Amino acid sequence: MKKNWWKIIAVLFVLYTIIAGFLFKVPAQPILHETIRNLYFHVPMWFSMMTILFVSLWHSIKGLSNSNIESDIVASQAAHTGMLVGALGLITGSLWAKYTWGAWWVADTKLNGAAITMLIYLAYFVLRGSIDEEQKRARIAAVYNIFAYVMLIVFLMILPRLSDSLHPGNGGNPGFNQYDLDSNMRLVFYPAVIGWILLTVWIFTLRVRLEKIKRKTLIDE
Amino acid sequence: MQIFYSIDGNEGEFVVCYNPNRVWNPVRVEGKAFLLGIFQINCMLFLQVKYLVAKEVKLEMRNKYALGGILLYVVSTIFVSYLSFKQIINPATWNALFWIILLFASINGVAKSFLNETRGKLLYLYTLVSPQAVILSKIIYNSLLLIVLSGLCLFVYSVFIGNIIQDLSLFLLTLLLGSIGFSSLLTMVSAIASKTSNNFTLMAILSFPIMVPLLMVLIKLSRNAIDGLENWDLNYLMVLVFLNIIIIALSYLLFRYLWRD
Numbered sequence: 001m002k003k004n005w006w007k008i009i010a011v012l013f014v015l016y017t018i019i020a021g022f023l024f025k026v027p028a029q030p031i032l033h034e035t036i037r038n039l040y041f042h043v044p045m046w047f048s049m050m051t052i053l054f055v056s057l058w059h060s061i062k063g064l065s066n067s068n069i070e071s072d073i074v075a076s077q078a079a080h081t082g083m084l085v086g087a088l089g090l091i092t093g094s095l096w097a098k099y100t101w102g103a104w105w106v107a108d109t110k111l112n113g114a115a116i117t118m119l120i121y122l123a124y125f126v127l128r129g130s131i132d133e134e135q136k137r138a139r140i141a142a143v144y145n146i147f148a149y150v151m152l153i154v155f156l157m158i159l160p161r162l163s164d165s166l167h168p169g170n171g172g173n174p175g176f177n178q179y180d181l182d183s184n185m186r187l188v189f190y191p192a193v194i195g196w197i198l199l200t201v202w203i204f205t206l207r208v209r210l211e212k213i214k215r216k217t218l219i220d221e
Numbered sequence: 222m223q224i225f226y227s228i229d230g231n232e233g234e235f236v237v238c239y240n241p242n243r244v245w246n247p248v249r250v251e252g253k254a255f256l257l258g259i260f261q262i263n264c265m266l267f268l269q270v271k272y273l274v275a276k277e278v279k280l281e282m283r284n285k286y287a288l289g290g291i292l293l294y295v296v297s298t299i300f301v302s303y304l305s306f307k308q309i310i311n312p313a314t315w316n317a318l319f320w321i322i323l324l325f326a327s328i329n330g331v332a333k334s335f336l337n338e339t340r341g342k343l344l345y346l347y348t349l350v351s352p353q354a355v356i357l358s359k360i361i362y363n364s365l366l367l368i369v370l371s372g373l374c375l376f377v378y379s380v381f382i383g384n385i386i387q388d389l390s391l392f393l394l395t396l397l398l399g400s401i402g403f404s405s406l407l408t409m410v411s412a413i414a415s416k417t418s419n420n421f422t423l424m425a426i427l428s429f430p431i432m433v434p435l436l437m438v439l440i441k442l443s444r445n446a447i448d449g450l451e452n453w454d455l456n457y458l459m460v461l462v463f464l465n466i467i468i469i470a471l472s473y474l475l476f477r478y479l480w481r482d
Contacts, residue, residue, distance in 0.1 A: 064478050119430035126426055130417040140416050143475045148431050150471060154464060155434040162456055
């Protein structure tokens, strides 16, 4: 129980996010209206994705330096979990875009970044699938993961700063901090971010355990 | 002759002396001797790279069909586009078509750098030179190849499809930096793809998504050159230079984990 306190926090915070996110008062804004509540679900997904992809990168670097197969399992499962939250982020974002911008998909640097992230990690899984030997796969996938993550950071962090975006806080659009003058939204938003990140990490640890059991039973057979 | 390498960088101070009688003996070197060792590593690296680039050029000159094939690929692709488009006046279309042709030609040109190497030849290289020298020489050679390729592409493209570039010097600078970036990225991806079973398909799958950041900056800069904007967009130029440096640094650091089989 002592080790699992953060799982309890994750459940409580996510529950709070769902209840408070749908019931609490939000600023009335034109165009956005009630869809402003999507802030508690859409934005934390990207935070969780970047966190878990960073975990993946970290274990890839570790795997290269100690050539331990466990780091490879952790890195690949982190990437899988990252794709899961990334897909959720795309779905919530797409719904939001339909209501506020009028289309499921628009030409925007951040949307391109999300799409490229998915493509890069799908390519990573294809690369993993095409190498049979375990040690070799671990090493080569780690090299690609590091290479891809750095290019991704450039794409997600630097390029959007150089061009306009439809997203709040970019290209002259007001950010959410300007709508949320009495800080009511922050009361839900910050727990939401922590809750979703912790939940993602929990899913990731479960995946790692499952994968280890799978490999173990394979060896036993 | 003695060649010094640092191995893996784990311990830092471990330097391997390569003796003429081919015995690998790790020696712990500290202080001044370590600095001297680093200096010698760099000197040796430079010499090895020089030698390897010369070797690549010599091999290419010996078998001119491969080079000719790539150049012909560009020319015939442009001619096919010319037959369907005739003249292009719209800058966006002109730019997009140019970069798409160059992208595919580059992938075809660079893909062979590792995919065509036989296992025995690579093994022989690895006993003689450091992995950093191998990747750097390949990057330099491929950069030269892509600079020639993109120059030819620009020439033929402007003859057939029409030249609408207003700021040629910015366009050429973009092309130069783009060639270096393409070559370093594709060389690394080609090294990764050569380790797998279905390597040519994988080459495209792996390279396209990570090339997008580079490609977006290139397209933006070349569009500026076509429109002939008065001031050069230094932000994008800086990002482009920065991307090139990052790609080359990553290749330099990561390549040694790829060739260990």
